Amino acid sequence: METPTVHEPQWWRGAAIYQVYVRSFADAGGDGVGDLAGVRARLPYLADLGVDALWFTPWYSSPLADGGYDVADYREIDPMFGTLAEAEKLISEALDLGIRTIVDIVPNHVSSAHVWFQQALEAGSGSPERARFWFRPGRGEHGELAPNNWRSQFGGPAWTRSTDPDGTPGEWYLHRFAPEQPDLNWAHPEVRQEHEDVLRFWFDRGAAGVRIDSAAELVKDPALPDYDYDSAHPDGEPHPYNDRDELHDIYRSWRVVADSYPQPRALIGEIWLPDPERFARYLRPDELHTAFNFGFLACPWDAEALRESISTTLAVHAPVGAPATWVLANHDITRTVTRYGRESTGFDFAAKAHGIPTDLALGTRRARAAALLTLALPGSVYLYQGEELALPEVEDIPADRIEDPMYHRTGGTDPGRDGCRVPLPWNGSAPPYGFSPAGATAEPWLPQPLDWSALTAAAQDGDSDSMLTLYRRALRIRRNEPALGDGPMEWMESAPLVLAFRRGPHFACVVNLSDAPAPLPEHSDVLLACGPTPGGLLPPDAAVWLRTPLVEHGAQVAPPRAG
Numbered sequence: 246m247e248t249p250t251v252h253e254p255q256w257w258r259g260a261a262i263y264q265v266y267v268r269s270f271a272d273a274g275g276d277g278v279g280d281l282a283g284v285r286a287r288l289p290y291l292a293d294l295g296v297d298a299l300w301f302t303p304w305y306s307s308p309l310a311d312g313g314y315d316v317a318d319y320r321e322i323d324p325m326f327g328t329l330a331e332a333e334k335l336i337s338e339a340l341d342l343g344i345r346t347i348v349d350i351v352p353n354h355v356s357s358a359h360v361w362f363q364q365a366l367e368a369g370s371g372s373p374e375r376a377r378f379w380f381r382p383g384r385g386e387h388g389e390l391a392p393n394n395w396r397s398q399f400g401g402p403a404w405t406r407s408t409d410p411d412g413t414p415g416e417w418y419l420h421r422f423a424p425e426q427p428d429l430n431w432a433h434p435e436v437r438q439e440h441e442d443v444l445r446f447w448f449d450r451g452a453a454g455v456r457i458d459s460a461a462e463l464v465k466d467p468a469l470p471d472y473d474y475d476s477a478h479p480d481g482e483p484h485p486y487n488d489r490d491e492l493h494d495i496y497r498s499w500r501v502v503a504d505s506y507p508q509p510r511a512l513i514g515e516i517w518l519p520d521p522e523r524f525a526r527y528l529r530p531d532e533l534h535t536a537f538n539f540g541f542l543a544c545p546w547d548a549e550a551l552r553e554s555i556s557t558t559l560a561v562h563a564p565v566g567a568p569a570t571w572v573l574a575n576h577d578i579t580r581t582v583t584r585y586g587r588e589s590t591g592f593d594f595a596a597k598a599h600g601i602p603t604d605l606a607l608g609t610r611r612a613r614a615a616a617l618l619t620l621a622l623p624g625s626v627y628l629y630q631g632e633e634l635a636l637p638e639v640e641d642i643p644a645d646r647i648e649d650p651m652y653h654r655t656g657g658t659d660p661g662r663d664g665c666r667v668p669l670p671w672n673g674s675a676p677p678y679g680f681s682p683a684g685a686t687a688e689p690w691l692p693q694p695l696d697w698s699a700l701t702a703a704a705q706d707g708d709s710d711s712m713l714t715l716y717r718r719a720l721r722i723r724r725n726e727p728a729l730g731d732g733p734m735e736w737m738e739s740a741p742l743v744l745a746f747r748r749g750p751h752f753a754c755v756v757n758l759s760d761a762p763a764p765l766p767e768h769s770d771v772l773l774a775c776g777p778t779p780g781g782l783l784p785p786d787a788a789v790w791l792r793t794p795l796v797e798h799g800a801q802v803a804p805p806r807a808g
């Protein structure tokens with residue numbers, strides 16, 4: 246019998262979580278944009294896939310200057326996506342299928358259309374309304390220079406000059422992302438209070454957790470000093486806007502909110518930090534429950550680098566008692582099959598690039614092996630919509646259709662992130678591939694490639710060699726296998742450039758990153774393989790899950806009963 250994690254109080258420790266980029270998941274309304282009705286209609290697909298929770302990228306009312314990460318009102322669903330009542334229905338319908346819901350909270354900034362920012366613009370310099378943000382006079386004789394040299398994550402300066410109510414140039418305001426995303430001042434008590442209320446608002450509606458956007462960036466040095474971008478950040482020196490110690494107090498108070506529910510809600514941080522020890526500080530028992538493991542995501546497809554990343558991850562999580570997470574992709578990152586099909590298989594957020602020669606067949610083989618690797622590692626795992634269909638990055642979106650501010654603010658030098666956000670293909674042989682209903686009035690908001698008919702969910706359904714089938718099988722086994730998900734792991738001896746590890750006494754995962762077929766350890770059964778294992782050997786760029794009735798402490802251990 247399958248055992249969905251719905252009754253497990255600490256479900257986040259081992260869950261398989263599926264990221265829904267709502268705008269591109271399924272369009273029931275026919276306007277070319279995904280919506281909540283589309284997700285509701287596809288819940289059976291998600292239940293069948295076998296995921297434990299859904300993380301929805303922001304669905305709140307928003308001008309969509311950054312795909313919804315510019316929130317105008319946390320308590321409303323954008324009409325493009327649906328209504329609040331519909332979100333509540335979606336949360337409860339998903340739960341009926343054993344699937345929890347995680348919503349996305351964006352505390353670093355709001356949309357410039359948010360009522361607070363509008364009030365701040367109107368109220369003028371020195372007003373209490375402006376104190377919720379970072380308004381400062383400019384430098385230079387006429388205030389024509391930005392208050393400091395900070396850069397926006399999306400390119401260009403992190404400051405924009407505002408216009409006073411009388412039409413003259415006024416103070417500057419800080420935005421670490423797009424100008425439509427003014428940064429909040431987290432030293433302000435109302436900013437803290439409001440976010441705790443927003444957490445309760447969604448927890449009261451059944452959300453089982455929140456994903457916290459840009460979680461290490463909220464607090465700024467109030468002196469707003471210039472930053473030296475050309476040198477390595479000195480060890481031990483506080484950074485002016487990243488990973489500041491004051492953040493921990495904020496998350497401790499969020500934890501009190503999360504723990505006040507009879508079924509505690511999970512706090513999941515989006516934390517990009519190169520130092521794993523600093524990263525783990527956010528996961529102390531009274532702070533966040535888990536955080537995305539971007540170190541692993543950025544890791545190249547290389548046995549020693551992966552082994553090192555996995556071991557370091559587990560070593561830094563252990564002292565704080567938090568589960569690790571494993572992520573290969575999300576809505577900000579080059580699609581896995583494309584990334585793994587290139588000469589350089591790692592990921593550097595600062596250097597997203599298109600047009601590099603890509604061997605998609607190789608990338609897909611590696612992505613299949615990586616799926617079995619991540620789903621077997623201890624902790625929770627995140628799956629980004631379309632990964633289960635092996636969708637590649639779309640690299641030829643016409644410039645006039647690209648929406649990502651990262652593309653526009655870098656003058657096109659950075660191709661941006663729309664290539665991994667293209668609407669999903671569900672069925673059929675031509676766009677919109679069932680993404681929008683027959684008779685839709687508009688094309689999908691981003692154009693879909695013409696050669697995706699073999700990648701649709703319908704085309705892959707029932708095909709024993711498809712990525713979809715591999716994910717379905719793997720997730721099913723993962724759910725039924727007590728040793729998978731949360732728990733310990735142990736490296737096994739293996740041939741060079743082969744990763745092999747044991748989960749419990751009866752389960753082993755082997756991944757071959759060498760260029761020669763590798764022998765398999767002793768096993769009684771192959772539970773799942775990426776592909777054929779001719780002659781009992783594991784081909785390069787393949788992985789396998791094994792039942793291992795092996796010796797433990799010198800005794801032969803019987804395999805668990807099937808089912």
Ligand code: GLC
Nearest residue numbers: 311314351422458459576577
């Ligand atoms: C996070 C999101 C990204 C967004 C940014 C600003 O990194 O994942 O999509 O652009 O925050 O909110």
